Amino acid sequence: MSEDISEQLVSLLPRLRRFATGLTGNLSEADDLVQLSCEKALRKQHQWQAGTRLDSWMYRIIQTTWIDLKRRQRSDTVSLEAEAVPEAPDRRSEHAAENHNMLDRVSQVLDLLPEDQRVVMLMIAVEGRSYQEVSDMLEVPKGTVMSRLYRARSRIQAELGSSDGIEQDGEKTQ
Structure with missing residues (x-):
């Protein structure tokens, strides 16, 4: 993977984690999902086309990886835990x-x-x-x-x- 793509991927990690947390409802599962997705992206980096949006490609990988995991687990429900949503300082x-x-x-x-x-x-x-x-x-x-x-x-x-x-x-x- 070229240095430029590596840097872009690292800079996307917070956004990818937030998206994965929304899908999984659990920070631990979200981290695992992001890790699996990044590994998949590294293995299939030849499929990414330079000049296209890396974030769009990664969101798609995360979504399809999540769907694949759900199919394997045959789980019908996902629970969004209150702890999964980062606390923001409340100005009011x-x-x-x-x-x-x-x-x-x-x-x-x-x-x-x-x-x-x-x-x-x-x-x-x-x-x-x-x-x-x-x-x-x-x-x-x-x-x-x-x-x-x-x-x-x-x-x-x-x-x-x-x-x-x-x-x-x-x-x-x-």
Whole structure:
């Protein structure tokens, strides 16, 4: 692997770990998933085309590796543990307990989403990707991404019992 690609891969590790944590719901499993995916990328580096986005290629490897692992384990559910979500300093300490409670509730609802909707939600809401970027990464039409995101947001709103807590038109345009 060339030095440039190695450096890029190392710089992507925090983002890859965050994405893997969203998929697995567990920091330990996320670390294992990132490690497996990086090993796979190193073995198949000849398939990566210079000039294309390494992050998109790695997200795809992580997603397919996760699907392969799930198939092997025949596990139907994934639990997003509260400890899996990194604690951020709360600038509004008077609302810290409410914010933590809401984070726990949203994490539980994310666990209920189908895999395809959870992946899109994580890539757009957590990673800050545009619809087109997610479409390219997942190799599905942009309309499919929009539909999955709409269904995920609707499900989250319904489960939380609130229609004003989730932004419906938050697409980033690029």
